[in-house]
Amino acid sequence: MSETQTTDVPTRADELFCYGIYTTSHAVSRAYAQYLKRLGLTYPQYITLTLLWEKDRQKVNTLAKVLRMETSTMTPLVKRLEGMGLVCREPSLNDRRVVEVVLTDHGRALQAQAPAITGCMIEQTGMTQSELQDLQHLLFKLRDGLLEP
Amino acid sequence: MSETQTTDVPTRADELFCYGIYTTSHAVSRAYAQYLKRLGLTYPQYITLTLLWEKDRQKVNTLAKVLRMETSTMTPLVKRLEGMGLVCREPSLNDRRVVEVVLTDHGRALQAQAPAITGCMIEQTGMTQSELQDLQHLLFKLRDGLLEP
DNA sequence: TCATTTTGTATCGTGCGCGATATAATCTCA
């Protein structure tokens, strides 16, 4: 065992976690899109709605933080959801800078479609509940370890 | 245990693997970007170069397939790499439809920077080699399970 | 041979995603 070995690092793409995340992220997005196009939703729009179904009336800032994206991405996304009549953007009464995102009846009604989609997706993975839980745990550990230094 | 329980499905965002993948993918992209901006590279450009460092002279089609993206995304990405002088696009002699992507000396020289970046990224995750391998294995299992039905 | 189909790239329109920047509202604290 040489001294250099301790600092050796993967070179091949399939050993780099960026490659695993990048390609899997594309595959998941595409798989979801096949169900979401019937609802007229994109994958990022669907994930944003999922957050609102879980807790209605959230700030643009909060939604962006939870999804690890910038508000400069979330603002136009929310405006498109508003254009589709799925959410309303309400300026906060307490703090006039804040825009609260609130589901419309139509937006809330779409929640009824979610379990079927989730079920199809989980089945399509061919993975066990336990494997998916392990994956999620490792993903969160990676994500939360990468906070800016 | 009721009959409905067997068909019950996660509802909360942090139980959905799409949420884990989506947010982690953003976090990884941002973490890499912090190193790549010095090289003038984007994260997708860097991953594409990684494939070429491993095996030079690949078809646009192959690169796109390996990264699970469409050629309509890869074509302009490769053209930007060409504009930076990192690759050449050479029409194949055997099949005049095919464009082969070949590293320039400058493109190949950038490979020297990769190990340091990979090392920093791995260290930053705070995860063990074994955890990262488990993660990669689960990611590939998920990705390859989601092939279009 | 030659009409038909398939394959490989390219182009276009729309939406996502980021950093830089702008602007207004709020906060801080002298």
Add this chain to the structure above:
DNA sequence: TGAGATTATATCGCGCACGATACAAAATGA
């Protein structure tokens, strides 16, 4: 109170990402 800092959202330019479409080259097969 009021000057300066901070915060929340919005805007802009560029690159990524996809599906739809176009088109030329190659493969197929009557």
